[in-house]
Structures are given as C-alpha cells and as structure tokens.
Amino acid sequence: MSAVRVAMLGCGTVGAEVVRLLREQADELAARVGAPVELVGVAVRRPHKHPELGELLTTDSSTLVTRDDVDVVVEVIGGIEPARSLLLEALKAGKSVVTANKALLAEDAATLAEAADASGADLYYEAAVAGAIPLLRPLRESLVGDRISRVAGIVNGTTNFILSAMTATGAGYADALEEATRLGYAEADPSADVDGYDAASKAAILASLAFHTRVTSADVYCEGIRNVTAADIAAAREMGCVIKLLAICERIPGADTESVSARVYPAMIPATHPLAAVDGAFNAVFVEAEAAGQLMFYGQGAGGAPTASAVLGDLVAVARNRVLGGRGSRESAYASLPILPIGAVPTRYHVSLDVADRAGVLASIAGEFARHGVSIAAVRQTGDGSTDGSARLVVVTHAAPGEALAATVDRLAGLDAVRGVESVLRVEDLGRKGVTA
Template identity: 65%
Template sequence: MGNVGSEVVRILQDHAADLAARVGAPLVLRGVAVRDLSKDRGIDADLLTTDVHGLVARDDVDLVVEVLGGIEPARELILSALNAGKSVVTANKALLAEYTGELAASAERHRADLYFEAAVAGAIPVVRPLMQSLAGDRVDRVIGIVNGTTNFILSAMDETGADYAETLAEAGRLGYAEADPTADVEGYDAAAKAAILASLAFHTRVTSADVHREGISSITADDLATAKAFDCTVKLLALCERVVEDGTERISVRVYPALLPLSHPLARVSGAFNAVVVEAEAAGQLMFYGQGAGGGPTASAVMGDLVMAARNKFFGGRGPGESTYAELPIAPMGDTPTRYHVNMQVEDRAGVLSAVAAEFAKNGVSISTVRQEGASDCARLVVVTHRAKESALAATVAALSDLDIVGAVTSVLRLEGTSE
C-alpha cells in the first residue's frame, strides 16, 4: 500500500465493472500485505495482513502483484507464487535484472505468467511491444532515457546553468530525488532497466553485471554549455545495440551520460519524463514517451499486466515467456564503437593542434571537428571524433595527458544519436 500499491487497489475498486468486462470475470481482491496494521489504509481492514507468505500461499489467490521492490523477500515470494502455478505481476526492475532466468524458468515449469511492464519506464508501454508487437522483426538498437531523476537534473542544469550539486539539492526538495539518490544518479537504476530491455530486444539473457555503467555526478555546467555550442544537450542514456565486426555479432549494453544532437527525438525529453526509441529492421524507428515513474503511471502498467494475466487464467491461455534462443555474447566496453567529445586545456601557441591531432591519428581515432577558444597563454580545445572503439579513445586520452602542451583533459563525453 505504498504509492503504487495504493493506486492498484484504488483502480481495482473504482473500475471493478469495467475490469470484469475486459477480463471476462471479476477481479476479486483477496488481501494486501502491509508492514503496519495500525495505519488507516482507506480499505476494509480485514483485507490487510502482515503475513505476506501466508497471503501468497492462500488457495483462493490466483494472481499475485509484487510492488515491494528489492531482492528479498520479493524473489522468494514470487518463486513461491509461480511454483504454485499462480501468475505474477511485478514492477521490480532490480530483481528482474538479476533473476529473470530463475523466475521465468519457474513460470514455464508451472504454466504461469510472469509480467513486468511496470519494471521499465512506468506507464510507457515498451516491454510488451518488444515481446509481442516486434516479435517478428529484428531489433537492432534500443536507446532511451529511463530514469526521471537524472533527466530532471540534467534538464534543469541545461536550462538554468546551475551546477550538479545545486540542482541535485533542488531535485530533492521537489521530491524528484530520494534522500539517498545513489541508485539514480550513479546509473544503477538505468542499468537494471537496460538489462531488461536488452534481454527482450536481442533474445539473450542480460543481467546488470553485463551493463557498463556511469552516472551523472561528474557532469558540470561547463559540459552543458559546451554541448549547447555544438547544438547538443546531455542526457543519461541506456543503450542496447547489436555490434557486428568481421561477421561476428555481439551486443553492447551500456548506461552513461552522452551528448545528443538537438535534432534527435530524445533531446527534447525534459523534466522527469522518460522515452525509449527502438530501431528495428522492418518497423524502422519507434518512439515511446511518457511518465516513467510515480504511483499512477506505474499502477497503470501493473493493471495492464494484471488484466492480461487474469484473462489468460480465465480462458486457459498463457502469455509469452522468456526468449533467450539467440544467446549472443556481450561485447566488452573496450570494443564498443561510438563518437567522442574531448575537452582539454592546451597551450595557446603554434603547433599545438598538429601535436594533438597526431596523438589521435597514432591510435586510429579520426577527428571530425575541432573547436578552439583562446585565453592569454591557455586555450580550450574541443575535439569531436568519428566513431572509434572505447579502447582506442582511452589510449588517446592517456597519451594526450602526457603531452607537455596539454594542461588537462577536462572531460570526455560520448556523442550518440548521429549517423556518422
């Protein structure tokens, strides 16, 4: 009965007749597990219990909705339900990013459904399109803004010019950031969602450990200002894509802040909103946009799954299960190609640009554009590259840092969303 659970109960009660018509039978709420029975929940107190294990095990329960969060006891409870042939609807991204295989195997053995639309991007329907609508297509890339807290912070920094610490504090005051924002700002939340999206898109089991993760705490107001000079903005992106090299196909899954051209559809996603762009061979580019968190939006996704699971239970069918037939290997981050935006302080004298360009060339990194701003004896040099492997760029940055003419490499950001 937190933000999401309370909304689920409200929808079940307020729209009972409509839901019964959609399912083919009434959805009867048998009970709700809570931590504190003394608190007024606005529903019949006889429905409340602190015995969550007993509630899941009851013979008169067909479907279980899990909105506890965390790994345990959620994992144990979901397995208990599935092992008893009870279908489960969950919003638990952290659990799914680690244990989807175990849960899906139990669902398959016991002919139960495991639905989790609410685990990624709140009310935005992206899980079901990947599992069903695009089941006959080949998905090549999924790129998205899947964390509202970080998108709010970066949007505010871009609009106001404020620094990261100041904007994070404001996000906390407004309720967009948790008291401990680590999971959001360091990319853990987005990485869990990226693992789920990649698993669905590429028919390969991907866990959080497979996701390269970087957060936004190192992003500065200067990074945003420089991005504007290149007609870009900065977003924390979840990227899942096929990487084909020498005929070998692998997948790359990563989360990090990156520059996006203002012409890209994700660049205009501001505030706490989420959006996911799916690129498929036949369908082309599809964009899903909306509220990615909150009690109402997440409950909407839960209820969509609940109706599907209930309908399957009533008519004797099952929804699609886990698909991991492709078993594609995960590409190491060092082998992942993208473009880069390298910002450095250099001496403002003749020959500097050629010396810097030589280091890029030595490591096989091709330069696209260079922007230089002079200031007395020191200048700022911004280099934008063509696509290059992460390992080649890292070697280049290390070599640049050793040059006497380079005072410091102040930031390195990837550049995504371009055709080059």
C-alpha cells in the same frame, strides 16, 4: 465465472494506487477480464499505516503467496530479497506473477522465467520499465516478428529533470539536484538514479527482450551524471546538441557473429533529435526495427498512478489468461548473443582539454589520437584570456572503440602541453541504424 483472486506484496506509493484502481474500476475490470478481480490480501511490514485495508492486511508474505484462494500475486515492494524468494514461492505454487521490480528482473529474470515455465504460470512486468509507457509488451509481442536493431532512450526521470534544468538555466549539477529533491523528483539518497544504476537495470530488461538474449545488470556498462558540468552543457550547445542520460541497447555486427551492447551514460545528442525535446521527468525510448523502422514511445516514466496503470494492464492480461485458460508470452532467449564489452564498442567522443597556448601543441595532441587509431572529425581551440597562457582545446572524434579512446586520454593527460583533461563525453547521432561514423 468465479473471481480472479489477487494478493499484493507491498502497499507504498504504487501499491496504494493499484488498490485504489482495483476498487474504483471494479465493474469495468470485471467486464474486461470476464470475471471479477478480487483483492484477497495485502502483505505489508507496518499494518498500522494502512487501516483502510482492514482484514486484508497481513505481515506473513510467505503464507499469503501460497494460499489456495490466491490466483495472482502482484509485487511492488522492490529490491532483490525477499521479493525473489516470495515470487519463486508463488510461481512454484502455480500463481501467476505481476511485478514492477526492475532490479530483480535485471539481476535474475532467468530464474523467475524458468519457474513460471515449470508451473505453467504467467510472469508479466510491464511496469518495470518506463512507468505507464507501453514498451515491454510491444517488444515482447507486437515486434516479435521483426528484427530489432537498437533500443535507445531516456528511461530515468530524475536524471532527465536534472539535465533539463541544467540546460534551461545554466545551473550546475549540485543546484539542479537540490531543486529536483525539493520538488520530489529525487530521493533523499539519489544514487540509484544519478549514478545510472536504475537506468542500467532497465537497459538489461530492454536488451533481453529486444535481442532474445539473457542480459543482466552486470552486463550493462553504467556511468551516471555526477560529473556533468555547466561547462559541458554549454559545450554541447555550441555543437548544436544537448546532453541526456541514455540507455542504449543495440546489435553490433562482427566478422563472425553479432554481439549485443547495453550501456548507460550521459551523451551529447543533436538538438534536432526528438529525444532532445524530452524535458523534465518524462521518459522516451526509440526502437529501431528492420521492417517497422523507427518507433518512439513517450510519456510519464514514474510515479504512483502511471506505474499502477502498467501494473493493472498486466493484471488484466494475466486474469484474462486465467479465465480463458491461456498463457502469456514466455521468455525468448534462443539467440544467446555474446555481450560486447564497452571497450570494444565504437562511439564518437567530445574531448575537452586545458592546454598550453603555444605552437606545436595541436600537432602533439593530434599525434596521440593518430597513434591510437582514433580519427579526428573536428578541432576547436580558443584562448581563455588567462595570464598563464592556457587555452581550451576541443576535439570531436569519429567513431572509435572505447579502449582506444581511453588509452588516448591517458597519454594526453601525461603530455607537458596538457594541463588537464576537463571532460570526455560521448556523442550519439541516433539518426541511423548501427554505430555512427
């Protein structure tokens, strides 16, 4: 059969690996697809940096994605624009699309899906979440007959490396970030990673697929790891826990209807949970479904070769559809469940306070928790040996709505006996379906 012709947008770390694999595995890919897979053009901004691609190179992306001799467009440039406009042009022209663009999908997947439906083209994006780990296709296809209750895990390698280093060495955040940058795990500007935005984009994609509801990055509560201290790491260890930056997407039952919660934040999890053992730049995600139970997906979540592997997997699937005349899975957003704001989501909390070491302090603090309907599960108080009579008080709560806890902390900060709120961290059991009590 005639070749499936591929145009590629971008040729950075991931794109270069895609080109290499297309060339090195050409015969095997042709056998798997049922036709040769031929790269016919690569759009880049600086052609002089890619002399090995020769006549394949172009700076005219718009013309490339609508050329008559292109069947599939692979996008690895990232960002919102011009990626969105180019992919919409390609889809409207009937070209199938493979993209690794998590930011675009989290912001406007609906527009791309509608364009794909209108033209009969495919839209695949396995590489947008968790690199080489096959995660999105199981959600979209393998588990489509099941009811997913929760998807939770570690989806950002940079932050996991930093928190793992802090846990292993006792280092502070700044030192661990410096080490991650030196080793190439963190970008020169690490904001997207350490502030949680990268994980939030991925959470939006996961929630959309798992719950058949359109969820965008704007719907995801996002909190990064900049404020996690060595003292927090030590406090977690005292509780038999570790701290991980988690992306959590789950169904929340309500009196009249279910809601969806999608959130990203650092949280304490039991050291006995499999996610606690995920160290370095690796990713791991738990999926909980009614019939299938708990499933864990683990592997390298970033990097040129792992991400390129996911891109090639999508490309083979799209190319097969072209050869056989079929179509891939379409967007499923029939449920349209409401998004629950973070203030209404019940979670356990670990609250560390610097307090005056005198009689009656614990009672006044416990009274504020009770006044806001936040039930206390455990309290630990220790004097720090200081001459000014201060002590450290740790309160661990049962599950409480975020707004109730926030109101409690605001009131605590105003008490004479409280010299400072040192930290507030969430505690996630992850051992049972639904919210822990």
